[in-house]
Amino acid sequence: MERFARLAAQCLNTVLESPVQWSDLEIPPEPNLGDFAFPCFKLAKQLKKAPPQISKALLEQIQAKGTLPVGLEARTVGPYLNFTVAPQLVLQSLLGDILAGENRGRYGSLAPESRGTWVLEYSSPNVAKPLNIYHLRPTALGAALDRIGRYRGYRVISINHLGDWGKQYGMLTVAFRIFGKTIDSQLSMLDLVDLYVKVNALAENDPKIEEEAKEAFLRLEKGDPEIVALWQKCVEISLREFDRNYARLGVRFDHIWGESHYKNHLTPLIDDLKTRGILVQSEGAWIVPVTDETGQELPPCLLQKSDGATIYATRDVAAALYRYEKFHFDRMTYIVGAEQKLHFKQVFGVLRKMDQKWVDRCEHVAFGLYRFKDAKMSTRKGNFVTLDEVLLQAKERVHGLMIDRQKDSPAGETAPETAPKTVTDSAQSLEAISEAVAVGAVVFHDLHTDPARDVEFDLERVVDFEGETGPYLQYAHTRCLSILRKAHQTGQAGAKIVFQPALTTHLTTEVELQLVKTLGQFPIHLERTLEFSKASQLAHYLIEMTRLFGAFYRECQVLGQASEITQARLMLVEATRRVLGQGLELLGIPLPEKM
Numbered sequence: 001m002e003r004f005a006r007l008a009a010q011c012l013n014t015v016l017e018s019p020v021q022w023s024d025l026e027i028p029p030e031p032n033l034g035d036f037a038f039p040c041f042k043l044a045k046q047l048k049k050a051p052p053q054i055s056k057a058l059l060e061q062i063q064a065k066g067t068l069p070v071g072l073e074a075r076t077v078g079p080y081l082n083f084t085v086a087p088q089l090v091l092q093s094l095l096g097d098i099l100a101g102e103n104r105g106r107y108g109s110l111a112p113e114s115r116g117t118w119v120l121e122y123s124s125p126n127v128a129k130p131l132n133i134y135h136l137r138p139t140a141l142g143a144a145l146d147r148i149g150r151y152r153g154y155r156v157i158s159i160n161h162l163g164d165w166g167k168q169y170g171m172l173t174v175a176f177r178i179f180g181k182t183i184d185s186q187l188s189m190l191d192l193v194d195l196y197v198k199v200n201a202l203a204e205n206d207p208k209i210e211e212e213a214k215e216a217f218l219r220l221e222k223g224d225p226e227i228v229a230l231w232q233k234c235v236e237i238s239l240r241e242f243d244r245n246y247a248r249l250g251v252r253f254d255h256i257w258g259e260s261h262y263k264n265h266l267t268p269l270i271d272d273l274k275t276r277g278i279l280v281q282s283e284g285a286w287i288v289p290v291t292d293e294t295g296q297e298l299p300p301c302l303l304q305k306s307d308g309a310t311i312y313a314t315r316d317v318a319a320a321l322y323r324y325e326k327f328h329f330d331r332m333t334y335i336v337g338a339e340q341k342l343h344f345k346q347v348f349g350v351l352r353k354m355d356q357k358w359v360d361r362c363e364h365v366a367f368g369l370y371r372f373k374d375a376k377m378s379t380r381k382g383n384f385v386t387l388d389e390v391l392l393q394a395k396e397r398v399h400g401l402m403i404d405r406q407k408d409s410p411a412g413e414t415a416p417e418t419a420p421k422t423v424t425d426s427a428q429s430l431e432a433i434s435e436a437v438a439v440g441a442v443v444f445h446d447l448h449t450d451p452a453r454d455v456e457f458d459l460e461r462v463v464d465f466e467g468e469t470g471p472y473l474q475y476a477h478t479r480c481l482s483i484l485r486k487a488h489q490t491g492q493a494g495a496k497i498v499f500q501p502a503l504t505t506h507l508t509t510e511v512e513l514q515l516v517k518t519l520g521q522f523p524i525h526l527e528r529t530l531e532f533s534k535a536s537q538l539a540h541y542l543i544e545m546t547r548l549f550g551a552f553y554r555e556c557q558v559l560g561q562a563s564e565i566t567q568a569r570l571m572l573v574e575a576t577r578r579v580l581g582q583g584l585e586l587l588g589i590p591l592p593e594k595m
């Protein structure tokens, strides 16, 4: 739809003194009011006229000049000047773009690396702890922005900033000694957690342990081979575990550069800051007095403790400098919990003090927590519910629902076209579908919640096949597939749906037109998703599209109509399949073929 908005803006600019952008146009609340609305309020002061008068005058000028493009209609609606695109123009050009556009099958995509460089940091869990459900937030959102960014032509560089450095690894090495573990012990992630919990419990009554841990971390920072080897082992065990989760979610990174990646940059950084007088001493520690972007004073940023150890913030300053040096990014986004807002303000404050002008290109996208309806889970505090557990529960529930559906459905509805060869075959595919639906449900639920808000998690609602859920959208997608399959099997369509412009005249109902217009908004919603770093923007749009598709499906019989009508409607089903499927894929929602 964007191209029509551009035409409307161009037309307006033939009569306006200060030009408007297409994105300045609004979308009227009711489709029958038009496709775009130009609000005249802003001109009222300048022209000293009431907005409805202005809108009328603008319309008259446009008519007098004859600058209204063919296919566009303009009329006044109170204080607005509204534009409507002729239905045939909408249908032909949008279906053409979707089904036969230049970017073939990737509607709304832009040429790879045709835009700027975007460093996107996400996931970033801490080593030696299993991924908990809370980590799904930065992981799912980051991965979605990563895919959409690339789709829209950015050169995205994704980084997983693992928490793999700090005093807690000193503590773990102490645990190895106390509990008699060695580098050769067979250990899993859970063993690491167990060791960490046990050693911390001991430390509560024995201050010497804390001392030993501090010292061990200092030795780690200095590169003591024995400590380094133990640390390396913890990182390996954790990464294996994280990778298993990432594979399940379809997430991959360009770089896994944890905090330790910057360990050799820390001393030179501290020395440089000291020489430049940016780092000052305070009670034995070294700090930088900082302000935010408006000049407001913040608590100072601690970069070196009195024992000489560096901290989390030191690594972040070093990481930002390194990334800029390497990539000269146009934008850098950190997807990290809201509890770290001050931390990022301080880090950006240090960079500003260092006169790194590009600090203005850095942003922290903060996200909220998980809250569980299930009392058993909520009393354990969000932090102790692992991602594995949530996916397992979701999967069990989906599995149950699928079995019920198969029992309920009249023969042939959801049953596979070709009978499964063996029982294991069908059990396997049920297993694969349950996995895809469970992952889709949990990921979609997370993403459709505004990042800044908490995710309210109610398992029953999350995996529901109706409502604003992942399975609802996945199901609509399988429905498109099954219509297309059936059309082919019954000889009503070829193996591929080809765009035939002349057939669009057979799409005459309101719901068909609305569906096509909605599909045509895909690029705009992708762009807004990137602009605000909110996958919820795309998620809500896909829900709306699916609702319209449902209405179309109920109102317009596709198969078995007069041939042109069936052909025309099949083009619409194919266009929906492509856009919905693409949107879901970008969000990281798996697409089962049947449900």
Ligand code: ARG
Residues within 6 Å of the ligand: 121, 124, 125, 126, 161, 162, 163, 316, 334, 336
């Ligand atoms: N590892 C940290 C945590 O789990 C998040 C890291 C965020 N990124 C950063 N550059 N500080 O809390």
